[in-house]
Amino acid sequence: MKITxxxxxxxxxxxxxxxxxxxxxxxxxxxxxxxxxxxKLDELDTSSVQPTxxxxxxxxxFREDETRASLSQQEALANGPLQNGEAFVVPRVI
Amino acid sequence: MELxxxxxxxxxxxxxxxxxxxxxxxxxxxxxxxxxxxxxxAYITLxxxxxxxxxxxxxxxxxxGHGGSLCGIPLSIKDVLCTKGLRTxxxxxxxxxxxxxxxxxxxxxxxxxxxVILGKVSMDEFAMGSANENCAxxxxxxxxxIAHVCGGSSGGSAASVAADECIASLGSDTGGSIRQxxxxxxxxxxKPTYGRVSRFGLLAYASSLDQVGPLTKDVRDAAIMLKxxxxxxxxxxxxVNQPVPDYTAALVxxxxxxxxxxxxxxxxxxxDPEVEQAVRKGxxxxxxxGAKTVEISLPHTEYGVAAYYIIAPAEASSNLAxxxxxxxxxxxxxxxxxxxxxxxxxxxxxxxxxxxxxxxxTYALSSGYYDAYYKKAxxxxxxxxxxxxxxxxxxxxxxSPVTPAPxxxxxxxxxxxxxxxxxxxxxxxxxxxxxxxMSVPCGISSGGLPIGLQLQASHFAxxxxxxxxxxxxxxxxxxxxxxxx
Numbered sequence: 001m002k003i004t005x006x007x008x009x010x011x012x013x014x015x016x017x018x019x020x021x022x023x024x025x026x027x028x029x030x031x032x033x034x035x036x037x038x039x040k041l042d043e044l045d046t047s048s049v050q051p052t053x054x055x056x057x058x059x060x061x062f063r064e065d066e067t068r069a070s071l072s073q074q075e076a077l078a079n080g081p082l083q084n085g086e087a088f089v090v091p092r093v094i
Numbered sequence: 095m096e097l098x099x100x101x102x103x104x105x106x107x108x109x110x111x112x113x114x115x116x117x118x119x120x121x122x123x124x125x126x127x128x129x130x131x132x133x134x135x136a137y138i139t140l141x142x143x144x145x146x147x148x149x150x151x152x153x154x155x156x157x158x159g160h161g162g163s164l165c166g167i168p169l170s171i172k173d174v175l176c177t178k179g180l181r182t183x184x185x186x187x188x189x190x191x192x193x194x195x196x197x198x199x200x201x202x203x204x205x206x207x208x209x210v211i212l213g214k215v216s217m218d219e220f221a222m223g224s225a226n227e228n229c230a231x232x233x234x235x236x237x238x239x240i241a242h243v244c245g246g247s248s249g250g251s252a253a254s255v256a257a258d259e260c261i262a263s264l265g266s267d268t269g270g271s272i273r274q275x276x277x278x279x280x281x282x283x284x285k286p287t288y289g290r291v292s293r294f295g296l297l298a299y300a301s302s303l304d305q306v307g308p309l310t311k312d313v314r315d316a317a318i319m320l321k322x323x324x325x326x327x328x329x330x331x332x333x334v335n336q337p338v339p340d341y342t343a344a345l346v347x348x349x350x351x352x353x354x355x356x357x358x359x360x361x362x363x364x365x366d367p368e369v370e371q372a373v374r375k376g377x378x379x380x381x382x383x384g385a386k387t388v389e390i391s392l393p394h395t396e397y398g399v400a401a402y403y404i405i406a407p408a409e410a411s412s413n414l415a416x417x418x419x420x421x422x423x424x425x426x427x428x429x430x431x432x433x434x435x436x437x438x439x440x441x442x443x444x445x446x447x448x449x450x451x452x453x454x455x456t457y458a459l460s461s462g463y464y465d466a467y468y469k470k471a472x473x474x475x476x477x478x479x480x481x482x483x484x485x486x487x488x489x490x491x492x493x494s495p496v497t498p499a500p501x502x503x504x505x506x507x508x509x510x511x512x513x514x515x516x517x518x519x520x521x522x523x524x525x526x527x528x529x530x531x532m533s534v535p536c537g538i539s540s541g542g543l544p545i546g547l548q549l550q551a552s553h554f555a556x557x558x559x560x561x562x563x564x565x566x567x568x569x570x571x572x573x574x575x576x577x578x579x
Contacts, residue, residue: 015456018437033512038400041470051472052479054302055288055528061331075195079422088420091432
């Protein structure tokens with residue numbers, strides 16, 4: 001096996017997901033199939049190949065640091081599942 | 095033919111002559127939606143009343159002589175593009191209540207050209223899928239045979255165009271999500287060069303691969319739509335500052351001087367014989383139009399799917415971290431501890447395929463596995479880019495099938511994600527290299543399902559694609575071919 005149920009549970013925690021035991025089992029099997037397929041990449045010697053993160057040679061895009069119109073507080077809050085008119089409300093953190 | 099069945103350019107003629115109004119046209123399309131939507135299920139959110147208001151405004155504009163290139167033309171929009179005041183779900187339960195406070199740049203551009211936005215169409219959740227079966231709002235059907243998938247992830251866009259439930263549509267393509275459903279539904283779809291079209295307001299899946307593009311009834315409409323949405327946008331730092339040509343000027347029905355590359359890896363084992371036959375016939379027609387052909391090798395094509403299914407989920411795992419039940423979308427209000435609130439909101443809000451890709455991506459980026467997976471895949475991406483560079487030193491265009499087979503039956507692959515991933519093999523490398531690619535109809539299978547032909551070109555060479563596609567379309571004359579619904 002490329003991946004164990006323990007690893008799936010751990011990665012789910014990192015990804016802020018909560019999986020049922022049945023989901024862990026199914027995900028482990030499917031990931032194992034997918035990761036086994038992905039091992040195909042090891043057929044290629046890439047020791048001297050630079051990685052590509054963007055297909056076009058992009059340079060840093062700078063702009064002037066100017067104040068521009070943006071969303072109002074009300075507009076920004078409008079989609080919040082819980083908000084008090086000033087801020088998003090979340091469960092107590094500390 | 096009824097108004098809803100016509101193309102943008104045919105309707106623009108009628109509108110310009112004053113023979114029809116946008117209001118009549120929009121009503122014709124809304125009636126069509128009423129009639130066939132129970133079978134097709136392309137729309138997630140239909141905005142009929144507002145569409146009629148926009149149509150009236152377009153008619154007013156035209157009277158004053160201000161009509162843009164899409165003035166009064168009713169369009170559907172993939173539900174992954176933000177539309178101000180109109181719900182945008184990305185096909186996900188997690189965004190069920192989301193009303194964007196702004197328009198995506200492409201939507202702004204369509205509105206500036208006078209387009210009428212009918213509503214938002216179905217897609218695989220967060221654009222993750224190849225059959226539009228991963229949607230929290232039901233599965234749209236292939237108008238050619240409703241037992242079959244319409245392709246994905248821009249399935250609602252393709253189905254709504256093929257079923258005449260809009261005049262044209264906007265979709266997005268991360269690994270084939272415009273070209274593949276266009277091929278399965280017998281319409282034209284183009285994924286532009288990365289950076290040609292702004293991604294501002296496109297809900298991100300894999301940012302280094304995503305690109306917005308049109309799905310249309312013919313090649314000329316695709317040229318009109320692409321011109322309308324292209325151009326540099328300071329709000330997207332990856333958009334490219336290059337002049338936008340008039341793509342309709344490239345619509346010359348001949349290919350003299352073109353060298354067309356036939357990539358042998360795209361005609362390998364597993365290709366449906368009917369698909370191969372239709373594409374070979376298309377190639378013969380391009381030769382008739384004056385093109386020379388040359389066999390090309392893209393030796394790393396077979397590694398594209400493996401590289402993509404590391405890179406795209408890795409980017410997705412980061413992009414989708416924003417859906418946490420705090421600023422927008424679904425939240426599990428029963429959780430009173432922050433981490434549990436995040437976990438439960440995300441787990442209930444996301445569907446199975448999205449969770450699967452988030453987990454693959456998180457795993458591939460996690461400490462100890464980064465080099466083996468993400469870095470390796472990014473190095474293989476370089477090899478794929480180099481393959482194309484060598485190919486385009488020898489030819490202007492690459493011609494191939496879009497999909498290994500016509501649309502499969504709904505449900506046939508639902509428990510086998512890898513087999514679905516493998517069906518993307520002919521479209522994925524285009525995105526890894528940031529190239530433009532189009533699907534243009536080239537035939538119908540014996541089972542009555544459409545077959546598309548793919549044209550790929552070098553960066554910003556969309557005009558060559560349009561020219562060849564137009565030459566092919568003129569010689570095939572499939573334009574009158576419509577599904578019966």
